[in-house]
Amino acid sequence: MLEKIDLSKKMSKKEFNTLMRELDAKLGRLQRICKEKRIPVIIAVEGFGAAGKGTMINRLIEPLDPRGFKVYTTQSETENEHYHPFLWRFWNMMPGKGRISILDRSWYRILLNDRFDGKTDAKSLATAADEINSFEKLLTDDHIVLIKFFLVISQKEQKKRLKKLAESKETAWRVTDGDWKRCEHYDEYFRLTEEALQKTDRDNAPWTIIESEDREYAAAKVISTVVKRLEDAIADADRRAKLPRASVEESAQIFPDAFRASALAGIDLSKTLTKEQYQKQLKELQKKLSRLHGELYQRRIPVVLAFEGWDAGGKGGAIKRLTQALDPRGYEVHPVSAPNDLEKSHHYLWRFWTAVPKAGHIAIFDRSWYGRVMVERLEGFCSEDEWRRAYKEINNMEECWANSGCIVLKFWMQIDKDEQERRFTERQQNPDKQWKITDEDWRNRAKWDQYEVAVDEMLVRTSTTYAPWIIVEANSKYYARIKVLKTVVDAIEQYLKTHK
Amino acid sequence: MLEKIDLSKKMSKKEFNTLMRELDAKLGRLQRICKEKRIPVIIAVEGFGAAGKGTMINRLIEPLDPRGFKVYTTQSETENEHYHPFLWRFWNMMPGKGRISILDRSWYRILLNDRFDGKTDAKSLATAADEINSFEKLLTDDHIVLIKFFLVISQKEQKKRLKKLAESKETAWRVTDGDWKRCEHYDEYFRLTEEALQKTDRDNAPWTIIESEDREYAAAKVISTVVKRLEDAIADADRRAKLPRASVEESAQIFPDAFRASALAGIDLSKTLTKEQYQKQLKELQKKLSRLHGELYQRRIPVVLAFEGWDAGGKGGAIKRLTQALDPRGYEVHPVSAPNDLEKSHHYLWRFWTAVPKAGHIAIFDRSWYGRVMVERLEGFCSEDEWRRAYKEINNMEECWANSGCIVLKFWMQIDKDEQERRFTERQQNPDKQWKITDEDWRNRAKWDQYEVAVDEMLVRTSTTYAPWIIVEANSKYYARIKVLKTVVDAIEQYLKTHK
Known part of the structure; x- marks a missing residue:
């Protein structure tokens, strides 16, 4: 040139x-x-x-x-x-x-x-x-x-x-x-x-x-x-x-059901642990994670953990069992809700890119950039072009992070509709948990089937070698928390072993 | 202890x-x-x-x-x-x-x-x-x-x-x-x-x-x-x-007029320059400022310049004559309007503190933290306690900056009511300037007298040795721009001379 x-x-x-x-x-x-x-x-x-x-x-x-x-x-x-x-x-x-x-x-x-x-x-x-x-x-x-x-x-x-x-x-x-x-x-x-x-x-x-x-x-x-x-x-x-804008209904109807790839269909939600098994494994895994966190810090390896899942799927509980084992000076939890007006004035990935952890730190996202291909897609907050493009954009972003030496893991907390209803009801009856449940949760629940289509597509399109999705069978909270902890521990150990 | x-x-x-x-x-x-x-x-x-x-x-x-x-x-x-x-x-x-x-x-x-x-x-x-x-x-x-x-x-x-x-x-x-x-x-x-x-x-x-x-x-x-x-x-x-909240009217009526300290009363707004004088001095001063900016950068001295004044008082024009002389890598202009929701969730000084310039850089604020004791006071956006407290808080903030070696100057662009009307009308008639004038400007104009009380009190209470107010006679744009430039140049030269 x-x-x-x-x-x-x-x-x-x-x-x-x-x-x-x-x-x-x-x-x-x-x-x-x-x-x-x-x-x-x-x-x-x-x-x-x-x-x-x-x-x-x-x-x-x-x-x-x-x-x-x-x-x-x-x-x-x-x-x-x-x-x-x-x-x-x-x-x-x-x-x-x-x-x-x-x-x-x-x-x-x-x-x-x-x-x-x-x-x-x-x-x-x-x-x-x-x-x-x-x-x-x-x-x-x-x-x-x-x-x-x-x-x-x-x-x-x-x-x-x-x-x-x-x-x-x-x-x-x-x-x-x-x-x-x-x-x-x-x-x-x-x-x-x-x-x-x-x-x-x-x-x-x-x-x-x-x-x-x-x-x-x-x-x-x-x-x-x-x-x-x-x-x-x-x-x-x-x-x-x-230009006329495609209506949401139009874009929701994308493909005959029989042909869609499904990541959620074969999940065995009956997996569970006894309280004793849970407590024993929790203690062991947290001890390991705590030690590994020190090593990550010294070796300057950053970690991104993103949590998505059905409402009441147990994201908060799983995150808490992780953070209990971490040195608070070395991690940050980012609760993700609707963007504020500064965030709205930027690209939708801006608030996540700017929150990427410093080497040696752990960033945990409670909900994440995947809102683009779930709630924003289904509620029409972005155009069909935009959410379709997002799979690739998200993969690229996660690849950049991985290229820089970051461990990237994404968890989908999977429960069934009955379990969700049970938890919603329980929350409503417990004064210390009422704050966790809102009208919006019930509205989202009514759209379960549409969400399932979007989630399936998301899991299939964005699970990559450098940033895999882990589907967590979460009807049993004990089982789910242990699976999350164990996955994180294994991934870090594996990384440390292969990157000397 | x-x-x-x-x-x-x-x-x-x-x-x-x-x-x-x-x-x-x-x-x-x-x-x-x-x-x-x-x-x-x-x-x-x-x-x-x-x-x-x-x-x-x-x-x-x-x-x-x-x-x-x-x-x-x-x-x-x-x-x-x-x-x-x-x-x-x-x-x-x-x-x-x-x-x-x-x-x-x-x-x-x-x-x-x-x-x-x-x-x-x-x-x-x-x-x-x-x-x-x-x-x-x-x-x-x-x-x-x-x-x-x-x-x-x-x-x-x-x-x-x-x-x-x-x-x-x-x-x-x-x-x-x-x-x-x-x-x-x-x-x-x-x-x-x-x-x-x-x-x-x-x-x-x-x-x-x-x-x-x-x-x-x-x-x-x-x-x-x-x-x-x-x-x-x-x-x-x-x-x-x-607690019941004091109404705005109540708090606006603070003191018999005769006893108020006034900073604006004796100002001679007839000061002016010819176009030739203006162009000559502009060129000289900008050349000096440009050289001084390099020296500030090398000696790592930060500068804060805040601009306040009546609507159409010529803040934008004065700022422009400054920035024309500056290396754009070494300054930033912060336009200040109503706080966004992130800013609203913090202390009102947070957005200014976090924007304080790095040593060697210049921060120019087009409107500033003084909104607290002007528009927020008059429109009831904060309580009387809050704006009364603000004078001291603002002085403390500016003192911290000065203590750290920062040059802090504040300009009040003073025009009279007739000149403002003339400029408003001119803006409305010029297609390239219409964007500068809004209904809010006319609404503020209607409150001129109330603003005058607030401005007088502000100027008296917050003009300090470490962060003086400069009242700029701005009926003549030429005169005003030169005064601003000259004040900045003099202040920097003075600082450099006394801080070897």
Whole structure:
């Protein structure tokens, strides 16, 4: 993509000034329209050292309302960032609806500077481009406008600019050894950049190469591109707003029952344990888990445990038996209910991505991102397109986590309809448990069969080698809690054994 | 407070078990009631090394619903934390309404371990206790339940426990050189602790000393204390819910007009600049500011600029002339409107404290925490007690920031009523500016006189040496923008000169 670039492109000052007056006015207006229509925008600025990324961003924001954008600078990972999956810190930079995030370097660091500097290990390098492509797809599918620039200058120009920076007292501190080294090995850095751009140039997230020897030309091209992309995005949003929306009933009826894959059909819910068996095993397993938690912490291995299941399926009880064995400084339980308004203004996976545990910690989710393909699907809170796409998006997210060394387990607490009714009634009669039962629980119960279809599909589509579903036979609370504990203990032991 | 402690206190296993059964059941119930009544709770656990803080927290959370609390461990500051005022990281641990934050060590670190280890500098030491007391007062005034424990063991017992930990392979990593050193110099650490506790033991936030040689006794005392404090807090919340609320009209009528201090009365709004003067000075000042911004960044000096003023007073325009001169990687503009639901579930200063800039960065607030004593006061969004208290709370907050080396400036953009009308009308007639004007602006305008009373009181009460108000004569946009720029430039130059 860079080979055939003509770096001699220029623009006269006069031509530039006329064009920019028009573009600036347009851009200011477009920002306001995007805010109104709640369109989020990401502008990622990458490029060779001293190609003028900072100056470019300065020029770009000039016509923008400063209350509507934020500029993020991506430097080397801090320790805290290093102990998270590599995309985590970028999730923390995502713009809310109607806002603009401008990134001075971005997730491409891992394929560019960090790779050149030898900071990207082979394992991360192998998966980074795929993770980036999935991530960008997820963003653009959610109608986030993603604009990627790469600023190019020649080695000769780069050397000249670095020298000039280094000579002035005010700017000398900005030129690092790394800058000089990358300039010296320009060809190697060029080749590695070419590879990264090729792998990640997609229809939904194309690269725009900016010939940056002439600053006027470069600025005009960047801002023209942003204007064009925002105009397209607004037209697209208007078009989508006019589309009729499929009704929920329509999308619920997807497939003849006989042909659906079923994960729940063959479950033996009669499995049980005596109180004595339970207490003995509970004690042993909790002791083991407690020891393993210390080892996870020391070896910096993160764990994600997600709990889903029928209402009154025993999620809370199972979680409690886990946390009793854990050092509270090393885990966090995330109760998941309807998103709050900050969460609603982001991608539906945002609140989970930003909660991914630091290496060595355990994150337990009481309900999870799977709400997308269950309650949101059935209640029509998202479109059919959206929940259908979610299986893949969720698998990609969990794969990123697993790639970063995270143990990911998901539990489905399975009870039958009779057992649920028994528990609901019991809760209503016990003053200390009444708070656990609401009208919504009864309403959900009425939709049991529809939920079963969704759950079956979810279990089949999202049980993966890197993040398996464990179906827990939960009519017996004793049996269920022990199965959960044992599964967690076994998984950790297995991981520790195979990752020395 | 520690001198007369009887460390021989004990409890029999049997007595303990009977008591704990009752306490655990109570605590579970109390957590649910606090959740319902949206009472936030902070439990800070401090104590000598190996006194059993971790074990204690583990025991404490046993009966709690893990979805309703979070445990935070306070270790040495990370680099990022170090570049913020020292209370900043604790603001990030604050519980939302109805939630519990449990702190394994807390803001007292600065007066205890960090002081003993020589990490607390003399300047911070001089202000820390005052800052802590103001902070705790602010929390408890907002009806956050704050429970502080200090766990005490003797030097002999401490030595014994550290040895035991160090001897086991599984726990040896938890014993640090610092632990041994603090044990060796037990008396010195004891004395320094005594001083910290005395300085910070207040009616609203009392210390509970826990004799911790006997683990049962200690656990029973901690949990009994928590139960008692939560019961009190719930009774207090019920009592408050029944109090009649003063009406807004009542609280607006506070004082005969003739006696009020006025900051706005003598302002000369006829000040103006010609376009030529404006353009020349703008260019010069922006050039200076740009250079100063680099110096701030290198010397790691943070800056907070808050903008308030009448609607259409020119806040946006003034902010824009500032940001044009700034490197976008080093500043952030925070537009402040009504709080979102996450923000509403916290103290009203939470969203500002958590947005305090990192050392070397500039945070610009377009509207600010002063909403408390203007719109919230006038519209009755908070009680009279609350807004009256706010002046002091705000001064304390700004003082904390200034103590940490932050430059804090606040601008009031002053126009007269005629000028406002002229600008409102102009906005309505210009298609590119219509978005700037809403019905609410006209409604606020109708309350001009009431606002004037509130603004005068605010300016008088909260203009301090460490965080002055600058009243900007803003009928002339040119004059106003230059005054803002010049004030910022002068303040930074002055700071750099006096802080070598």
